Amino acid sequence: MQYDDFIGEVQHRAQLDSREAALSSSRxxxxxxxxxxxxxxxxxxxxxxxxxxxxxxxxVDEVERFAFDEFVDRVAEREEIGDDDAADAAFHAQVVVDVVEEAVTEGALEDLKEQLPDDEGYDELFEIAEHEESPA
Known part of the structure; x- marks a missing residue:
């Protein structure tokens, strides 16, 4: 997947106002x-x-252990969308991961999932992709 396609997909799926906002969410x-x-x-x-x-x-060279709530807080802080919009940050992260899923091999995605423990809420990151895969 090309850069412009990736950012365009994030912007469209997250219903963001600009490509800059899509890049900010992705970053x-x-x-x-x-x-x-x-x-x-x-x-x-x-x-x-x-x-x-x-x-x-x-x-980043150092790995930290933190739960999904902290993950969302860090995304919100980096996006500069504020603490009151944790739901927006979580949604943006889900959209980015959904687009990542389409851009990488299945093995790379599985390796990513294995790095994130289920018991800390990270399964929420993959909700969009898993919802799309489930039968209607």
């Missing part, structure tokens, strides 16, 4: 993911994304 989500998953896994995932986006997964 916030990918940077926060890079803080939570192993550097090697982040680099593998980033290598399958457009270079302009993959670099956000390569900026």
């Amino acid at each position: 916030a989500t990918l940077t926060t993911l890079s803080e939570r998953i192993q550097p090697g896994e982040a680099e593998n995932l980033g290598a399958q994304l457009p270079e302009e986006l993959g670099r956000f997964l390569e900026e």
Whole structure:
């Protein structure tokens, strides 16, 4: 997937006003993911994304353990959308991960899921993609 297509999909699916807002959501989500998953896994995932986006997964060398609520707080802070809009930040992160799913191999996505523990709420990140896959 090309950079323009990725950002366009995020903008459309998240119903954002601009490409800049879509880039901000993408940057916030990918940077926060890079803080939570192993550097090697982040680099593998980033290598399958457009270079302009993959670099956000390569900026962090230290992995931290934090729950999904903290993940959402960090995305909201990076997007500068405020604490009152945690639901928006969570939705934006879900949209970005949904577009990532289409841009990378199934193996890379499975590796990502394995890095994020189910018991800390991270399954919410994949809700859009899983909802689309389920039979109607």
